[in-house]
Amino acid sequence: MVNIIRTENLTKIYGGNIRAIENINIEIEEGEVYGLLGPNGAGKSTTINILTTRLSPTSGKAKVAGYDIIRDSPKVRKIIGVVPQDLTADEDLTGSENLKLVSRFYDIPRLKAQERITKLLELVELDESANRYVRQYSGGMRKRLELVTGLINEPKILFLDEPTLGLDVQTRSQMWKYVREIQETLNVTIILTSHYLEEVDALADRISIIDHGKILVTDSPAQLKSNLKGDMIQLAAKNREERDLLKTYPGALEVKNDSEETGVLLKVNSSDDELPGLMKFISERNIGITRITIHKPSLDEVFLEYTGRDIREQEAEDSRKTMINMRRLRN
Ligand SMILES: Nc1ncnc2c1ncn2[C@@H]1O[C@H](COP(=O)(O)OP(=O)(O)O)[C@@H](O)[C@H]1O
Ligand SMILES: [Mg+2]
Structure with a gap:
């Protein structure tokens, strides 16, 4: 090349x-x-x-x-x-x-x-x-x-x-x-x-x-x-105790976020490999899960990993500015 x-x-x-x-x-x-x-x-x-x-x-x-x-x-x-x-x-x-x-x-x-x-x-x-x-x-x-x-x-x-x-x-x-x-x-x-x-x-x-x-x-x-490794499994549970239990899941590499809205985010090596074990963990403890979402790493996470910041905040800021400029143009 x-x-x-x-x-x-x-x-x-x-x-x-x-x-x-x-x-x-x-x-x-x-x-x-x-x-x-x-x-x-x-x-x-x-x-x-x-x-x-x-x-x-x-x-x-x-x-x-x-x-x-x-x-x-x-x-x-x-x-x-x-x-x-x-x-x-x-x-x-x-x-x-x-x-x-x-x-x-x-x-x-x-x-x-x-x-x-x-x-x-x-x-x-x-x-x-x-x-x-x-x-x-x-x-x-x-x-x-x-x-x-x-x-x-x-x-x-x-x-x-x-x-x-x-x-x-x-x-x-x-x-x-x-x-x-x-x-x-x-x-x-x-x-x-x-x-x-x-x-x-x-x-x-x-x-x-x-x-x-x-x-x-x-x-x-x-x-x-793919360098990032690790998928994120997001588990929504309304009840605080249930969320605390989810956070003790032994297969998680990392645990993030914990609120009624976002639930618990578990980082795992591979969501495909981890899901059966996780489901078992959940049912054994009778945890009421309202939603499960799986995120494979996206460029968002890559960006966050290297810069420590979320680039989307910038995007929101930009669209606000664009709106203001457009309003100005119209007036
Ligand atoms: N003509 C200039 N004089 C002084 N500082 C500048 C000038 N142009 C850009 N900068 C500064 O240099 C940095 C990089 O700017 P820039 O290359 O325009 O970034 P980007 O295109 O990624 O938004 C910023 O801190 C910006 O404020
Ligand atoms: Mg520029």
Whole structure:
């Protein structure tokens, strides 16, 4: 496998002492979808901005398709596509006009540009809205336009910084379809950042969890989950004494949560192996269970394990902010 991106102790310190990223070492293989997962302020955009030559690192090195991001930055820029976190399209132009503008930026001959624009707009199903003003686009349509803006120069590598930020869950999963299609049909390596677990889980071949400017772990989502071992068995019991009894179950590696709502959470090596014994334990003690739920480890637990925090709290915070912003826009 060829490393299309390789960084060596990449570090960015803003304003003298804000350590945005510290000693980032990543290796990205050609053709893969690589995800950088982390909460707000983790250093995702800083990393992307350095790799796309918009920002210079304080120290460390990085090579993109063999080119040094500092010495060979024009060459890097030529072969990459970038979809930054913030929206870039001009609202007073149509979708098609926006793409034309960007194609001129890359000196793509007019006819060739027109051909590509038609294809790209079709790819994200904006062909019928090509001649509408971007200000009339929905949030999802705008993000789709941004997505293909990054493809106008037929890049080898596409960087997507939070491609679905602020979109609702349904629109978000529609975007994933387009990202997958791009990867399958256009032969590009994709680097995306997100703080949505489902997003990296659905899209990325490998992910790095980044927090406070440092990479904590890198692996495939499946591997990260199976490394965690242990399934969670959630047992709901109304009565406090019964819950206390459940907590004494000898097969549990760990016992968590204990309330009337959530019940008792038992961590076990394998829920498949443990269930018969657990059922016996329950019936011998006459414990009245109102519900049993089994959770195999998800990326939630992986994230919690490595960062000590729950990324969903961040998601809730985001949707609150988005709501407030939308309200402001409407007023
Ligand atoms: N231009 C800047 N000047 C000073 N600090 C910054 C600047 N940009 C980002 N930071 C800080 O660097 C850290 C990482 O930010 P960023 O890379 O934007 O994180 P993310 O994209 O993961 O949300 C944060 O603490 C942020 O406040
Ligand atoms: Mg960011």
